[in-house]
Amino acid sequence: MIECKNLKKTYGSGEEETQALKGVSFSIEDGEFVAIIGPSGSGKSTLMHILGCLDTPTSGQYFLDGRDVSKLSDDQLADVRSSKIGFVFQAFNLLPRTTVMRNVTLPMVYSGVPEAELEPRAAAALRSAGLPENRWMHKSNQLSGGQIQRVAIARSLVNDPSVIMADEPTGNLDSRTGEIVLGTFQRLNKEHKVTIILITHDPETAQCAERIIFIKDGLILEDKKNEDRKNLIQEL
Ligand SMILES: Nc1ncnc2c1ncn2[C@@H]1O[C@H](COP(=O)(O)OP(=O)(O)O)[C@@H](O)[C@H]1O
Ligand SMILES: [Mg+2]
Numbered sequence: 001m002i003e004c005k006n007l008k009k010t011y012g013s014g015e016e017e018t019q020a021l022k023g024v025s026f027s028i029e030d031g032e033f034v035a036i037i038g039p040s041g042s043g044k045s046t047l048m049h050i051l052g053c054l055d056t057p058t059s060g061q062y063f064l065d066g067r068d069v070s071k072l073s074d075d076q077l078a079d080v081r082s083s084k085i086g087f088v089f090q091a092f093n094l095l096p097r098t099t100v101m102r103n104v105t106l107p108m109v110y111s112g113v114p115e116a117e118l119e120p121r122a123a124a125a126l127r128s129a130g131l132p133e134n135r136w137m138h139k140s141n142q143l144s145g146g147q148i149q150r151v152a153i154a155r156s157l158v159n160d161p162s163v164i165m166a167d168e169p170t171g172n173l174d175s176r177t178g179e180i181v182l183g184t185f186q187r188l189n190k191e192h193k194v195t196i197i198l199i200t201h202d203p204e205t206a207q208c209a210e211r212i213i214f215i216k217d218g219l220i221l222e223d224k225k226n227e228d229r230k231n232l233i234q235e236l
Helices: 044-051 074-084 100-110 115-128 145-157 175-192
Strands: 002-011 018-029 033-037 059-065 086-087 165-166 195-200 213-217 219-225
Touching: 002 044, 018 044, 018 195, 018 219, 033 044, 033 165, 033 175, 044 195, 074 086, 086 145, 100 115, 100 145, 115 145, 115 175, 145 165, 145 175, 165 175, 175 195
Parallel strands: 033 195, 033 213, 086 165, 165 195
Antiparallel strands: 002 018, 002 059, 213 219
């Protein structure tokens, strides 16, 4: 479903030029759970922005479900994003004084889902993300970090994406809470067949993936099956 051929991304020019990606090629099949790991500054977020259709490469090709999306306009990219991709970021970018339910229905409002479907679909996503129902009418600034990240996961699910991209989603969580969030991704991947791309600098976090791609200085160093995969799925 995802195929990248020789992706390069250069920021700035002349003295200021940074080659964040120097020629990256790989593919990811439907239903995979892949971690992309590398030190700070290695190009992970740059790669995720391209994979997530938030940005385009300087050169190279990116095929998403068979379509070359590397040269689409901003409007076309926005359509691809809202129909195919869910995002979860490190910073808890929810609206703070707004209810959980409202935070989760908003992306559907933007993508034109009929009014009557908003709450049922949000409820299904919140259940899939494992947030207890007695928290759904709380404001998001009344929740713990782990609960907030579950809301973010629910929100990433509501438009029924084929892939979820998560950039350091456990970066602001303690390790126990982080494991619960990673287990949530594993369950979505296993039970709902959602493709997961998890970006992290932390080797321990990457252990939850079935495949690990190592990136350094804008290049892939290694791409391997994770033989020591850790199962973090929790019973609900
Ligand atoms: N918008 C930008 N403008 C200029 N340089 C950038 C920009 N975004 C990232 N970079 C540079 O590109 C390199 C890769 O950054 P990034 O993809 O954010 O790495 P990572 O997410 O692995 O920490 C870094 O050297 C960073 O400073
Ligand atoms: Mg980053």
